[in-house]
Amino acid sequence: MGASMTVPNPDHRTLKVMEFINIGVKELAVFWRHFREGDKEMLGVIAIDQFYLLFHEKRSIFGDGIFDLCDIHHTEELDFGEYLVAVITYCLFEPQEILRFCFYIFDRDKNGYIMKEELELMLRVLYHIVPPNDFSGNTRNALELLDFNDDEKVDWQEFNRFHVLFPALFYPAFRIQQTMITQTMGQRWWDKKKRYLHEEKVRRDMIEQLAARKEHARLLKLREKRIRKKMGLLRYMFCPAQRAAFRKLFPVDDAQAEKTLSEAELQVQKAKQREVERRLRELNAKNPETSAWGDYQKRKTRMEYAQQSADRTHPRRSANERALRAATRRAKKKKDCQT
Numbered sequence: 001m002g003a004s005m006t007v008p009n010p011d012h013r014t015l016k017v018m019e020f021i022n023i024g025v026k027e028l029a030v031f032w033r034h035f036r037e038g039d040k041e042m043l044g045v046i047a048i049d050q051f052y053l054l055f056h057e058k059r060s061i062f063g064d065g066i067f068d069l070c071d072i073h074h075t076e077e078l079d080f081g082e083y084l085v086a087v088i089t090y091c092l093f094e095p096q097e098i099l100r101f102c103f104y105i106f107d108r109d110k111n112g113y114i115m116k117e118e119l120e121l122m123l124r125v126l127y128h129i130v131p132p133n134d135f136s137g138n139t140r141n142a143l144e145l146l147d148f149n150d151d152e153k154v155d156w157q158e159f160n161r162f163h164v165l166f167p168a169l170f171y172p173a174f175r176i177q178q179t180m181i182t183q184t185m186g187q188r189w190w191d192k193k194k195r196y197l198h199e200e201k202v203r204r205d206m207i208e209q210l211a212a213r214k215e216h217a218r219l220l221k222l223r224e225k226r227i228r229k230k231m232g233l234l235r236y237m238f239c240p241a242q243r244a245a246f247r248k249l250f251p252v253d254d255a256q257a258e259k260t261l262s263e264a265e266l267q268v269q270k271a272k273q274r275e276v277e278r279r280l281r282e283l284n285a286k287n288p289e290t291s292a293w294g295d296y297q298k299r300k301t302r303m304e305y306a307q308q309s310a311d312r313t314h315p316r317r318s319a320n321e322r323a324l325r326a327a328t329r330r331a332k333k334k335k336d337c338q339t
Helices: 012-021 025-038 048-054 061-070 080-091 095-106 116-127 137-145 156-165 167-183 187-231 233-238 240-249 255-260 263-286 291-313 319-338
Strands: 045-047 077-079 113-115 153-155
Touching: 012 080, 012 187, 025 048, 025 080, 045 048, 061 095, 077 080, 080 167, 095 116, 095 156, 095 167, 113 116, 116 153, 153 156, 156 167, 167 187, 187 233, 187 240, 233 240, 240 263
Parallel strands: none
Antiparallel strands: 045 077, 113 153
């Protein structure tokens, strides 16, 4: 992205990050100045060792995991866009997400659990304990109290419970985040951005819920239209029992609801629908549609069509004509009041 003293033109990745957390050019310049502190040779990139020096941290597997998070080209160097993504992503992590990140890094096989040896290795990395040195103090006591399964595997639930019992054990992982926050924009700025992201999420959820309600209302209206066409207007208006039966016959299409139903529930629902159809057939057999009712429907349809045609062909009065008619009505009303 260049190595000038001024902020370079943002690339597509930087623009996406700026849009995501709503940062402006002035705030971007603060990140750029911090990036330039590590880019002493003005190459436009920082190596992994310079990345650690920026945040006054010792190199570790955990820190390398943060670096690899955004080193998409695997060159062990970060340009400004990759640096920005790495810092913003990690600084916005919630405590549970930091734990998830720790678990992900040390789950080498990505099979959903960590071996006992891998957990001990992770703690050695976090606390910079190099063999032959061993754990001491609270860390040693915590490892002794940790109840491993017979297979000596730790899944996510056990890992999370381990953190609840000994919250200080993974403090170095949280310390790196706090250092990044302090060295870049400060705690207040990052808290503000977290609130902004939370409010945006709430707003999007509300929009989605509103859209879902509108779609549901549209489907209900469409169903009533189908039922009214099937039953006829009079039967629809004066036969609520039949109308309710037809509503069961024409359920509102809800793909999400169908996904949540089990196979047994779907079978029960289909059986109920078949029963409703059978009852409707019996009802139609007991109360067949007479020829008189058919003639009435035809006459009604012709009358409605004639009325619609008349409405379409009726000429629209001009503004002067409407004003004259209104004045005539007012004069007549005034005369009636006087008498």
